[in-house]
Amino acid sequence: MTIAMLALLPQLLSAGLATEQEVANLIKSFQPGMTDAELNAVLQLVISGATKHKALADADAGKPA
Amino acid sequence: MRRILFVVALLTLVTACASLPAKQNATISLQASEVALESAHDAERLLCSPTADPSAAITHCDGSGAAALGLTDAKHQQLARLFSTAFGAEIAAANALTIWRAGDPPPSTVAEYQRDLDDILAAVKLTFPSTQVAVTKTQTAVDEAAKIAVILGVK
Numbered sequence: 686m687t688i689a690m691l692a693l694l695p696q697l698l699s700a701g702l703a704t705e706q707e708v709a710n711l712i713k714s715f716q717p718g719m720t721d722a723e724l725n726a727v728l729q730l731v732i733s734g735a736t737k738h739k740a741l742a743d744a745d746a747g748k749p750a
Numbered sequence: 751m752r753r754i755l756f757v758v759a760l761l762t763l764v765t766a767c768a769s770l771p772a773k774q775n776a777t778i779s780l781q782a783s784e785v786a787l788e789s790a791h792d793a794e795r796l797l798c799s800p801t802a803d804p805s806a807a808i809t810h811c812d813g814s815g816a817a818a819l820g821l822t823d824a825k826h827q828q829l830a831r832l833f834s835t836a837f838g839a840e841i842a843a844a845n846a847l848t849i850w851r852a853g854d855p856p857p858s859t860v861a862e863y864q865r866d867l868d869d870i871l872a873a874v875k876l877t878f879p880s881t882q883v884a885v886t887k888t889q890t891a892v893d894e895a896a897k898i899a900v901i902l903g904v905k
Binding site: 718719721724725727728729730731732734735736738739741742743744745746747748 | 771773774777778780781784785787788791795805806807808809826827830831833834837838840841844845847848
């Protein structure tokens with residue numbers, strides 16, 4: 686289900702075309718991809734890799750650690 | 751009343767979910783840019799000194815490839831400073847993206863990261879032929895950072 690389809694659900698509900706339980710089941714089926722927590726875990730990996738390489742670059746440049 | 755609350759909750763969920771694709775796409779591009787920049791950095795260090803411990807400081811370029819390309823100790827130090835600045839900006843961009851939500855202004859660190867990458871690309875192009883990994887990977891890092899800027903609406 687796309688975001689656009691998900692946005693139509695309240696209209697289905699208010700028009701009486703779907704019950705609250707049916708709408709709730711549709712919402713559960715919605716998979717937007719990675720969760721915010723998963724994305725933040727990826728960003729932590731980016732930070733970790735960049736930190737390691739920054740330390741090496743600083744050492745090469747003669748900067749104190 | 752219960753139905754109204756349910757619809758409000760539903761709209762809140764829709765709005766929250768809608769912010770994820772932008773953050774997801776930006777995160778994926780930032781990760782791709784990071785991987786490419788790491789590869790460029792590794793390639794430059796390997797050219798400088800193929801026999802050095804890759805996890806330790808390299809302050810002297812003794813590789814035959816370095817001599818052939820004119821990668822002097824001074825140039826290696828200059829590139830190291832540029833890489834350090836770019837990795838620092840990338841860390842700041844990743845931290846900013848961690849708390850970024852759709853509708854927020856674009857993090858200024860993304861534009862800063864782009865500028866730092868442009869500086870590295872200009873420097874490696876001056877030092878190495880365009881076919882060298884250090885150049886091609888830096889170009890990839892630049893291209894992925896440009897995608898982030900478009901996704902987040904950086905001017």
